[in-house]
Amino acid sequence: MARKRKGRDISGWLVVDKPAGMTSTSVVNKVRWAFNAKKAGHAGTLDPDATGVLAVALGEATKTVPYITDALKAYTFTVRLGQATNTDDAEGEVIAQSDLRPEDDEIKAALGQFVGDIMQVPPKFSAVKIDGQRAYKLARDGEDVELAARPLWVEELLMTDREDVDHVTLEMTCGKGGYVRSIARDLGQALGCHGHVRELRRIWSGPFDATDGLTIEQIDEMAKQPELDQYLRPIEEGLADLPEVKATPEGATRLRNGNAGMVIASDVDYGEECWASLDGQPVAVGTFKAGELHPSRVFVLPQE
Structure with a gap:
């Protein structure tokens, strides 16, 4: 039986203004500790002596990391x-x-x-x-x-x-x-x-700017405090380069189970990669075909 990972089921992006002299992995570990999060990762390594934007994904946002890694x-x-x-x-x-x-x-x-x-x-x-x-x-x-x-x-x-x-x-x-x-x-x-x-x-x-980044000192000051959560950005910011489609309630249920689900799309072409939302929440990323989204990644959020 797999060991259950400790920590909070919290999902989203945190923009960090990485200081010189710190590895990207150390920044991720610091953020995971500060949020007491179960899972964290980053989108694009910076050399230890480099500074600036290090986008850290928590929880389900880690499923959108490839889209930030691929972005300009x-x-x-x-x-x-x-x-x-x-x-x-x-x-x-x-x-x-x-x-x-x-x-x-x-x-x-x-x-x-x-x-x-x-x-x-x-x-x-x-x-x-x-x-x-x-x-x-x-x-x-x-x-x-x-x-x-x-x-x-x-x-x-x-x-x-x-x-x-x-x-x-x-x-x-x-x-x-x-x-x-x-x-x-x-x-x-x-x-x-x-x-x-x-x-x-x-x-x-991608969509993340250094001017919006928290310093390590700020993260330390707010660590494990409710005020830190307000700096967490939505999962869907990691999907900024993909078109959005709207899932129907029934379609969202199917998508969450890993099946193709009905979506409402206007400017999406057949075979195009996009992401589906329901009531403002991301449901899945996948390929649009004939009125349905065929999922490749499904988001499992606590409220679901």
Whole structure:
């Protein structure tokens, strides 16, 4: 018999403004503890030294995590020119240097090659798996890590500031799986001067914005208090990129049992993925076919 997980049956999203020096997993554990929640997860890892939006899903909201992971995200980051490191950020060892410093116009001209559909090689110190092992573990053990290039959609990459001759600040909007450290490394190579990330902040992720995020200090202050619950955002915010259809009462009952159920849809095409609601509550995510939703994920909420 499976052990029953302890904690509250609470569901929703919490936007956290992650501080530097804390892992994404540590943030999730902190949020789970603060809410005394049974289940929690996050949508999109941030490096320990990165700050900004970490969207944490509680309970049934964890079923919508893939839709936030797949959504567009925006980052602002500072590149240190003239130095390459083995980790592609400021925490690593400097492995190459250059006295060359490109002009602003040269930097702006080089950014174009990193916009659109590009192929990107993840950093050697990353969580990408190689034969079942994390690349960063192999790299720390001194192994020569070779990672294959992966496709990435970059919607926008802009130069927003030039602090001094050694530093340039960029803002990037991209799709799933983007490594800012790789952009800094490859930009430095393209400019012939090397480069690595000095600072990195995720300013928004899908529907979630850093300006709405709670700090770890705020979470600690309100931990296990009723006032913390008011910052929990609805499950359906994780479904913002999917069209909504309305389930009939009978259809909702069928959907909750894992069967196709009748829904009312207006601007949804046959075979399109969407989500169904009843009385403002999410019921299921699935595929729309001939007036019915065929569920792939079903939400089981306490009030049901």
